[in-house]
Amino acid sequence: MTARGLNRLSTFNAVSLALGVAFLYLPIVILVIYSFNASRLVTVWGGWSLRWYSEFFHDRAMLDAASMSFRVAATSATIATLLGTLAAVALSRGARFKGRTLFSGMLYAPLVMPEVITGLSLLLLFVAVNAERGFWTVTIAHTSLTMCFVAVVVQSRLGVLDRSLEEAAMDLGCDPLRAFIAVTLPLILPAIAAGWMLAFTLSLDDLVIASFTTGPGSATLPIRIYSEVRLGVKPEINAICTLVIGLIAAVIVIASLASKLSSARGESAAPL
Amino acid sequence: MSARSIFTRPARLAAIAPYVWMVLFFLVPFGFVLKISLSQTAIAQPPYLPVFDLTQGIAALRSAFAAMSLDNFRLLVSDDLYVLSYLRSLVVAAVSTSILLVIGYPIAYGMARLPQRWQPIAMMLVIIPFWTSFLIRIYAWINILQHDGLLNKILLALHIVSAPVVWLSTDSAMYLGIVYSYLPFMILPLYATLAKMEPSLLEAASDLGASPRRAFWLVTFPLSLPGVAAGILLCFIPIVGEFVIPDLLAGSNSLMIGQTLWLEFFTNKDWPVASAAAVMLLVLLVVPLIFYDRLQRRQLGDSR
Numbered sequence: 001m002t003a004r005g006l007n008r009l010s011t012f013n014a015v016s017l018a019l020g021v022a023f024l025y026l027p028i029v030i031l032v033i034y035s036f037n038a039s040r041l042v043t044v045w046g047g048w049s050l051r052w053y054s055e056f057f058h059d060r061a062m063l064d065a066a067s068m069s070f071r072v073a074a075t076s077a078t079i080a081t082l083l084g085t086l087a088a089v090a091l092s093r094g095a096r097f098k099g100r101t102l103f104s105g106m107l108y109a110p111l112v113m114p115e116v117i118t119g120l121s122l123l124l125l126f127v128a129v130n131a132e133r134g135f136w137t138v139t140i141a142h143t144s145l146t147m148c149f150v151a152v153v154v155q156s157r158l159g160v161l162d163r164s165l166e167e168a169a170m171d172l173g174c175d176p177l178r179a180f181i182a183v184t185l186p187l188i189l190p191a192i193a194a195g196w197m198l199a200f201t202l203s204l205d206d207l208v209i210a211s212f213t214t215g216p217g218s219a220t221l222p223i224r225i226y227s228e229v230r231l232g233v234k235p236e237i238n239a240i241c242t243l244v245i246g247l248i249a250a251v252i253v254i255a256s257l258a259s260k261l262s263s264a265r266g267e268s269a270a271p272l
Numbered sequence: 273m274s275a276r277s278i279f280t281r282p283a284r285l286a287a288i289a290p291y292v293w294m295v296l297f298f299l300v301p302f303g304f305v306l307k308i309s310l311s312q313t314a315i316a317q318p319p320y321l322p323v324f325d326l327t328q329g330i331a332a333l334r335s336a337f338a339a340m341s342l343d344n345f346r347l348l349v350s351d352d353l354y355v356l357s358y359l360r361s362l363v364v365a366a367v368s369t370s371i372l373l374v375i376g377y378p379i380a381y382g383m384a385r386l387p388q389r390w391q392p393i394a395m396m397l398v399i400i401p402f403w404t405s406f407l408i409r410i411y412a413w414i415n416i417l418q419h420d421g422l423l424n425k426i427l428l429a430l431h432i433v434s435a436p437v438v439w440l441s442t443d444s445a446m447y448l449g450i451v452y453s454y455l456p457f458m459i460l461p462l463y464a465t466l467a468k469m470e471p472s473l474l475e476a477a478s479d480l481g482a483s484p485r486r487a488f489w490l491v492t493f494p495l496s497l498p499g500v501a502a503g504i505l506l507c508f509i510p511i512v513g514e515f516v517i518p519d520l521l522a523g524s525n526s527l528m529i530g531q532t533l534w535l536e537f538f539t540n541k542d543w544p545v546a547s548a549a550a551v552m553l554l555v556l557l558v559v560p561l562i563f564y565d566r567l568q569r570r571q572l573g574d575s576r
Contacts, residue, residue, distance in 0.1 A: 009385050016378035017386075017394070024401045024455065027412035030422060034415060083290040090287030097284045099291070106294040108568040109561060112506060114513020116530045117550045120537065121301030124547065128304055144297040147290065152568075176282045198403070205405040208515055212537075222407050229411050229520065233418060241408040248403050256396065 028245065035238035052239035062224055062240065069204055069221035072135065076142035077199035083143070084150025084199070085192055089180075091151070092158040110148045118145060119212030126213060133215030141213040142203040149202060150195035157191035158184075193258055197251050204244070302554075309344055309547035344548035354532060354549065358556065361529040364518070365511040368450040372507050373500065375451065376458035380499075381492075383459070384466035391467065398463075402456040410449050410520050417445055417521075446522035450511060458503040465499030466492070502571070505564040509557055529553050 035053075039046025056062055087107055094100075110118060122141045123133075131137055161184070169179035207222040214220065219227075221244070228237050348354045383394045401409065416422045417439035424436040439445050469492065477487035515530035522528075527535070529549060537546035 009382065009387075012378070013382035013385050017382035020375070020379035020382075020455075020459075021397055023452070024398070027409065027416055027452070028401070028404065031408070031412040031415055083293055086286040087290035090283050090290070094283035094287060097287065103287060103291055103294070104569060105565050106298050107290075108565050110298065111568075112509040112561070112564055114510055114515075114530060114553065114557070116513050116515050116533050117305075117554060118298075120533065120546060120550050121305045122297065124304035124308055124543070125297070125301040140297060144293065147293070151290070180282070201403050201405075205407065207407050222405070225407060225411070226516075229407070229414065233411075233415055237411065238415070241405070241411060244408060245404055248405070249400070252396075252400055252403055 031238055032242045032245065035235065035242040037235060037238075040235065052235040053243075055236045056239050056243070059236065061219075062221075062236075065219050065221045065224040066240075068135065068218055072138050072142060072210075072220060073200045073203040076139045076146060076203050077196050079139075079143045080147035080199045081150050081192060081196040084147040084195055085154050085188075087147065087151040088154035088158055089184075092155050107148050107151050110145050111152065115206070115208035116212075119209040122209070123212040133213060134218040137213045137215070138210050138218075138220065141209050142199075142206060145206070145209060146199035146202050149198050150192075153195040153198060154188055154191045157188050161187055190258055194255050197255050201248050201251060204248075305547045305550050308544055309551045310341060311544050312341065312343070344544050345552070347545060348548055348552055353527075354529075354552075357527045357529045357532040358552065360526055361512045361514075361553075362556070364446070364450070364514075364528060365508050368447055368454070368511055369504055369508045371447065371451050372454055372458040373503065376455060376462055376503060377500075379455075380459045380462035380466055383463050384469070395460075395463065398456050398459050402460075406453060407516060409453060410517055413445070413449055413452065414440065414520065417448075440521065441523040443522055446518050449517040449521040450514065453517060454507045454511065457506040461502035461506060462496065462499040465496045465502075469495055498567070501563070502567055505560055505567065509560050509564060512557060513553055 036048050036050065037044075037046055038049035038051060087103075090097075091100075091104055091107070119141070122137075122144070126133060126137050165183050165187070166179050169183045170176065174182060205222060206220075207226050210220045211223055211226075214223065221240075225237060225240065228234055379398075383391060383398070386394055414421075419436055419438070419440070421439075423439060424433075427433045427437065473491050473495070474487050477491050478484070482490060513530045514528060515534050518528045519531055519534070529552075533546050533549045533553070536542045536549060
């Protein structure tokens with residue numbers, strides 16, 4: 001028997017794949033379909049309609065929350081991308097330095113740290129220094145969380161990068177900074193872009209950390225959605241969720257196009 | 273001088289800003305959690321005593337230390353509510369991680385056996401839900417599981433049940449939600465190790481007379497163990513502290529520690545007890561966190 005034959009997809013493989021994908025997507029598809037339901041009763045189908053979307057666009061409180069979320073996500077993703085990229089460069093090119101173990105530990109831990117702990121600890125810090133809670137406290141909290149994701153994405157890209165390119169640039173007389181800007185940076189740009197988008201969507205998603213670190217009167221979109229969801233299913237929520245899903249889908253398409261574009265230029269696509 | 277050592281110094285300088293940030297907003301906050309977990313609850317703003325006041329000098333610091341107590345921790349280990357919620361968190365995390373492994377492995381295995389050009393698409397399909405809001409995906413399940421939701425409708429239409437079944441606010445709904453939300457975290461590391469596997473190894477096993485099943489258990493599975501470990505850690509650790517899923521899908525008669533912490537903090541405004549609960553949760557997670565850190569380092573070629 002050839003390796004090819006052994007490697008062929010068995011029926012069992014195909015069925016588990018199909019079931020897995022169906023399991024992951026069906027609930028979302030149902031949610032999206034029901035957001036176009038004309039009926040007030042979420043479970044009765046009353047024909048297609050956009051009324052819940054227009055309801056959302058007239059809901060002042062929801063719109064305020066959405067705008068807060070977007071501002072936080074854009075700001076924190078930008079700072080996180082900057083810091084996360086620096087951290088990734090330091091870890092993959094910096095060799096040994098004092099406190100390196102602590103540094104990488106601090107970068108990896110937030111990836112799995114339960115959010116209740118991160119949220120609570122940051123809140124206690126903000127209270128202790130008497131910071132006014134609102135936009136900036138949530139932004140700082142989200143930056144601390146998402147920069148770790150950016151660092152991992154960029155670091156795994158830097159890890160597979162051919163170092164001889166950097167070496168060649170420096171043999172040709174570039175100083176390290178110029179070599180980095182002229183050679184390394186363009187090569188890791190797709191990973192940096194993917195990192196920014198991941199940071200953006202993570203911030204847009206987060207309920208727990210935002211709940212701890214925000215102040216009265218500045219709720220984010222997930223906080224609003226959560227307080228509505230606790231009261232039960234509402235068609236308007238379906239519409240908002242569909243808009244968020246659509247936005248995230250657009251971000252992913254752009255991200256994958258960007259990485260395709262860069263792989264067309266002879267580079268391998270960034271992971272994630 | 274090699275390029276690496278020329279690059280080293282500026283690369284180290286790059287560490288400064290993220291280092292300072294993480295110390296300020298990750299490490300120092302834990303100090304506050306620890307400190308407040310040792311203080312007493314007060315009806316004040318902020319609701320704990322004593323409040324460190326550095327302007328009062330050493331004397332205030334000394335009296336603050338004197339007022340510290342382990343009362344909150346004594347409460348946590350003596351009150352059934354907390355002990356039970358710790359146990360429940362561990363049980364829920366262990367059970368859901370096992371289910372995730374059993375479901376995730378065949379999916380990852382199927383992905384790794386897809387023709388090369390289909391694999392990136394399959395990976396994209398698994399990653400997309402990971403990018404989509406956690407909350408929204410749980411909400412999607414509430415739509416389906418509620419009393420007159422789609423699931424009950426289908427079951428009734430097929431005459432599988434004669435009356436609507438209560439799905440929401442049950443443990444099954446919670447497990448379903450957890451498995452649904454964490455499935456990508458299990459599949460991706462498994463897929464990563466399975467995809468790297470040398471097909472010639474299986475060929476050799478079959479040449480030596482192993483049946484495909486035997487070859488799987490003797491070759492494929494042992495070689496995929498790093499991925500298994502990564503998947504287990506990536507799921508287990510955050511599930512122990514999970515709040516949103518049990519809060520929205522499980523009943524309110526037994527709580528997970530994340531919910532207890534939330535309740536103490538937001539409803540009872542008992543910050544010291546909430547902090548003590550966070551410290552205990554962290555203690556519970558120290559061992560898996562260390563394993564996870566090692567794994568992550570190895571994976572990113574970081575063990576220099």
